Amino acid sequence: MRFCRQFLFAAAAWLVTNTAVAVDLEKGKEINGTCAACHGDQGAGGKKGEYPRLAGQRAAYLERQLKSFRARTRINIPMFPYTQERELSDEDIKDVSAYLAGIELSNRMPTYTGKEDALTRLLMAEKVMIIPRAEGDLANGEAIYQKKCAACHGKSGKGRGMFPVLVGQYTSYLKRQADLYLKGDRPHDEEGVVGVLNTLKEQDIQDILAYLTSIQEPSE
Ligand code: HEC
Ligand code: HEC
Known part of the structure; x- marks a missing residue:
């Protein structure tokens, strides 16, 4: 009986810990604020490929790369400081990867009706990425x-x-x-x-x- 109760406590504790690990997209978006300086707000990358596109990339792949940068198994000098444990925990890696994976950029030119204002046109263009x-x-x-x-x-x-x-x-x-x-x-x-x-x-x-x-x- 006593054993049984201990087991239940352990199971409950496990559940709490693992529920807390569920991805937090809001947090991911917040973390992406740091990444945006190089990879852009929408994760579209930039400077003609010096900074790769991250938007729509596979979450599992993003996570793996971030961990490789942190462990220096993949060398990335510009990013190394951002991937250190105090900057980017495993949980942060999950959150930011899920957030980036979920950004959809279109591969079609936007079709303007001619009625949009300049800001709307700019926002529409930001959601498009054609190589x-x-x-x-x-x-x-x-x-x-x-x-x-x-x-x-x-x-x-x-x-x-x-x-x-x-x-x-x-x-x-x-x-x-x-x-x-x-x-x-x-x-x-x-x-x-x-x-x-x-x-x-x-x-x-x-x-x-x-x-x-x-x-x-x-x-x-
Ligand atoms: C100071 C600029 C800079 C910042 C800030 C930065 N990155 Fe990067 N990142 C780079 C560069 C440069 C590369 C490409 C390295 C290469 O060519 O191998 C890269 C590559 C990556 C890759 C590999 C992409 C692929 O297709 O393999 C991922 C994932 C990544 N960055 C995620 C992030 C995340 C998440 C953040 C924010 C926590 C971030 N980066 C912040 C410069 C930066
Ligand atoms: C057996 C599976 C496999 C095959 C086949 C394969 N790849 Fe890959 N590829 C991978 C994996 C895994 C990665 C990520 C490696 C890592 O974690 O750094 C990758 C990464 C890449 C990347 C880097 C992407 C990025 O965002 O940095 C390029 C480019 C690439 N592969 C090109 C190719 C080409 C071209 C071929 C065919 C000639 C090919 N791959 C065949 C498994 C494969």
Whole structure:
């Protein structure tokens, strides 16, 4: 009987702790105030890809990257101070990641009626993010992407679970990451030393990046 009661207490305590861990989007938005200086209010990134887009990225992936920055398994000098435990706890990481993952940016030009005022037009434009087309052989890019990347990053580049969205991300940012992977400075999918990117020619990577910019707006 006594044991039973202790067990119930323990179970209740567990519930309280774990309920408190539920994501708090308001808190996430507040934390994003710090991130906005570089990644923008809407998480659209900036300076042509120096700061990656975070809006609409997979929450599980965002969390993992923030933890990697904190642990320095992925080196990010500008961000390192912001990811230290006193700045960003595990709970904060969950909240800000969920908040960013939930920001939807459109991949279509806004259709103005001509009746909006300047501020409304500005707000409409802020919700749109279209990556300029990159040059490359689209057919080759598509063939390689669908054969070697889609299993993890999704057929339409939207990622899934811990696998990041690639479509709608800055081309220059993706290219920089591909270079880091190739040099072995950032681990990709590999269990040994050689990952899938190392099996490609440089032009193939460019073609894949071009293909990704061509499938932003799904054809109807
Ligand atoms: C001082 C500028 C700066 C601030 C502030 C900043 N970041 Fe970053 N962040 C960067 C840079 C630069 C990169 C790209 C690093 C690279 O090229 O590998 C980056 C990359 C990231 C990535 C990896 C994206 C990906 O696709 O892999 C995540 C996630 C991220 N930042 C989240 C955040 C969050 C959340 C905050 C706020 C708590 C934040 N950042 C604040 C500069 C900043
Ligand atoms: C076996 C699964 C898998 C396959 C196949 C795969 N990837 Fe990835 N990719 C990942 C994972 C996991 C990450 C995140 C790694 C990390 O945590 O840093 C990633 C990250 C990336 C990133 C960085 C995204 C960012 O926001 O920083 C790029 C670029 C990328 N992959 C390109 C490719 C390309 C191009 C291919 C096909 C040639 C490919 N990947 C195939 C698993 C995969």
